[in-house]
Amino acid sequence: MKIISFLLSCILNLIFIGSVFLSISSNNLRFHKRIIYNVQLVNLQKVKKIVKSEQTKKKIVQKTYTKIQTSPKSVSKPEAIAVTKKISPKKTSKKKKKIENTKKFTQKDIRKLLAQIKQQTDSVAKENELKEQALKEIKAAVQRGADKGSASLGEVYAQICKAKIQSNWRFPVLRFGEHLVAIVKIEFDAEGHIVRADIEKTSGNSLFDASCLKAIQATKQLPPPPSALQERIIFITFDSEELQ
Amino acid sequence: MKKFLLFSLIIGLFGVDFGWAKPLRVTIYGPAESKIYVFVAEPINLDGKKNSIMVQEVVQCIKVKLKLFPFFKQLSPKDILEQGKINDVARIDYKKFFLSRADIVITIGERYLPDTGKTRIELRTFDVFKQKMILGKAFDLTNQRQVVLMVRKYLGDLLQLIMGNKAFFVNPIVFVHKGIKKSSIYQIFADGFGLKKLADIQGIVLSPSWSFDGEKIVFSVIQHEQHKLGILDLKTGNMQFKKLPGNSCISPVFTPWGDIAVSLDFSGSPDIYLLDKQLKIEKALVKHWGIDISPCFDQSGSKMVFTSSRLGNPHIFLFNLHNNQVERITYEGNYNTSAVISPDGRLIVFSRLTPEGHRIFVHDLKTGQEKQITFGPGNDEEPFVSSDGYFVVFTSNRSGKYKLYYTTINGDGPYLIPTNNISTFSPSWSWVEEKYF
Missing domain, CATH: 2.120.10.30 (TolB, C-terminal domain)
Incomplete structure (x- = not known):
């Protein structure tokens, strides 16, 4: 009986010791994992690249990355403990100084960042103001056009046509100060196809006139005109002198 | 396309229905490019023979002289459909030159004159847009030294036509x-x-x-x-x-x-x-x-x-x-x-x-x-x-x-x-x- 009880107690002890060993070994594994984890945190940029390829790691790394960026408090506890344990009292005082310095640095940074943000917000506000102004102007122009029954939007369309034709216009100005002006009448269909182009007013220089017609012929197609445009005609004045 | 979309967007935004009765007017100030695109075609032997060295020199001389002017841009055969080949100056396919944006095409014809022993070089310049010859000259040459004189004379006349001066x-x-x-x-x-x-x-x-x-x-x-x-x-x-x-x-x-x-x-x-x-x-x-x-x-x-x-x-x-x-x-x-x-x-x-x-x-x-x-x-x-x-x-x-x-x-x-x-x-x-x- 005694022998049996002794054997049972041995077995129980073995089970207990085994479970303890197992628990230690599992703790060791966790420790190793933490080391790897720390390395990844140090090389944040590399991690970032790796994250792109590995979706499973992505969430974890991004979380740690964002936490570190936002506040030092959010750094994972095991690391913080490990660091504080190793630091001696003397070292901690130095560390404190360092931390103070870093705090000062971060304050400066914050100030700079705040200034930058202010600037950015100011510029954005200005841009918005300008956009609003431009919109107001467009609205006013449209309203004026509506009032007059004339063509403010037509002018916009004409400007688009102008840009397209100008890109195809080639003419060498060989005589300084020679100012040539020709007017060309363009007729187009509902889809914007140029169906006819005639010199309405000649410049007196046949080469110049030809260059204007060539630009139109090379353009071939204009953007489809607005449906409200009753008369599908544009008079384009070709002026040899650039605006200065 | 983007511009058109933007334009359509503006119309959509304001929902204005216009009835433009007046024709549109717009002014373009200054051309996009100050160049004349020139293509010098391969010489044609009008006797149906191989081109002589003299005519090759004519082509080279014209190309070299044209480079002296900043307002000429020479197109290479690669820029033109079918290498810009012209077989007959009376039947030029202007369309392929127009598509390649050539403004003028210069052709060189060569003919041997057995009576005088001279070589006749026929130089022609065609306006691609107008689809017609704007300058044509024939020169009877006795030797290669006359090539440069002929080319200078011809290009001088071409300059006169384009610039109004051949100074x-x-x-x-x-x-x-x-x-x-x-x-x-x-x-x-x-x-x-x-x-x-x-x-x-x-x-x-x-x-x-x-x-x-x-x-x-x-x-x-x-x-x-x-x-x-x-x-x-x-x-x-x-x-x-x-x-x-x-x-x-x-x-x-x-x-x-x-x-x-x-x-x-x-x-x-x-x-x-x-x-x-x-x-x-x-x-x-x-x-x-x-x-x-x-x-x-x-x-x-x-x-x-x-x-x-x-x-x-x-x-x-x-x-x-x-x-x-x-x-x-x-x-x-x-x-x-x-x-x-x-x-x-x-x-x-x-x-x-x-x-x-x-x-x-x-x-x-x-x-x-x-x-x-x-x-x-x-x-x-x-x-x-x-x-x-x-x-x-x-x-x-x-x-x-x-x-x-x-x-x-x-x-x-x-x-x-x-x-x-x-x-x-x-x-x-x-x-x-x-x-x-």
Whole structure:
């Protein structure tokens, strides 16, 4: 009986010791994992690249990355403990100084960042103001056009046509100060196809006139005109002198 | 497409329904590109034989000469459908050239003339847009040396058609080559053709200048420590020297009516005087306690540009011969010299000392605008404008030695004028065609 009880107690002890060993070994594994984890945190940029390829790691790394960026408090506890344990009292005082310095640095940074943000917000506000102004102007122009029954939007369309034709216009100005002006009448269909182009007013220089017609012929197609445009005609004045 | 979408968006946003009754009007200011696209087609042998070496040389010569103009852009066969091949000049497929954006097409035809033993070269230029020939010439050549003459003649006519002037090929440039104890006056054309020595002169020759009829060249020369006026008559080949009053005789020029204006210092500081046909002082054109030199007249003789130190530093001034008024032209820089006026009296081209060296500038009298047209390196000096008012010849030591270059009033290039590696100074471009070649 005694022998049996002794054997049972041995077995129980073995089970207990085994479970303890197992628990230690599992703790060791966790420790190793933490080391790897720390390395990844140090090389944040590399991690970032790796994250792109590995979706499973992505969430974890991004979380740690964002936490570190936002506040030092959010750094994972095991690391913080490990660091504080190793630091001696003397070292901690130095560390404190360092931390103070870093705090000062971060304050400066914050100030700079705040200034930058202010600037950015100011510029954005200005841009918005300008956009609003431009919109107001467009609205006013449209309203004026509506009032007059004339063509403010037509002018916009004409400007688009102008840009397209100008890109195809080639003419060498060989005589300084020679100012040539020709007017060309363009007729187009509902889809914007140029169906006819005639010199309405000649410049007196046949080469110049030809260059204007060539630009139109090379353009071939204009953007489809607005449906409200009753008369599908544009008079384009070709002026040899650039605006200065 | 984006623009159209934006346009549609604007319409959508405002939901306005317009009924535009008036036709639209818009103005385009200035072309997108200042080029003429040229395609030189492969030569056609009109006898159905293989092309000769001579005709290949014609093609090469045309291509080389066309590169001398900044407003021509040559298209290669790769740019044209079917390599731009033309089999019959009477049936040109203009569409493929138009699609390749060619403006003009030059064709070369070759035919052997058994009766004379000469080779006929037929040169034609076609306007792709108008789909017609704009210039056609035939030349009977006896040897290859005539090729360059033919090409210069033909391209001169083409320039006349496009620019209204062929000064580039027909108006000669004179310049000075300074040797030991003597100087030489040379003549050349802007494309480097026809370099020839006109005269060897003892002493140092300065600032040669053409007469308005292209028959004489006037210059100043320093001989035995004396300044003299020199005149070279190209018709007779005679040279005349004249010692004028005073110690200096600087920058003589012909007036449009055949007199000579020159800067003389017999009354103290140099002033500009007018000499009559007998080279006697007729009157003072510009007189001031400052130094007045380098006169230059426009074609009409109503304007004379000159350099003066009357305000301290040398600056450019304009003298109106109708009302005797002097107008200051340059305000920038501390050293503005060598001013010339264009034949039409609109542009003044001059040299200005900048921190980087001397540079050529153009001043537009109509708009008052000033523009730098050369940018070194080294010094760009002594500009002279061509009779078409488009090209500007000047000297530059950008390569170490003073050589001739030309640019345009738009500042294109510059292009070197090959002068057999001799040093070149004081170029002057004739405003008329060469008479005694």
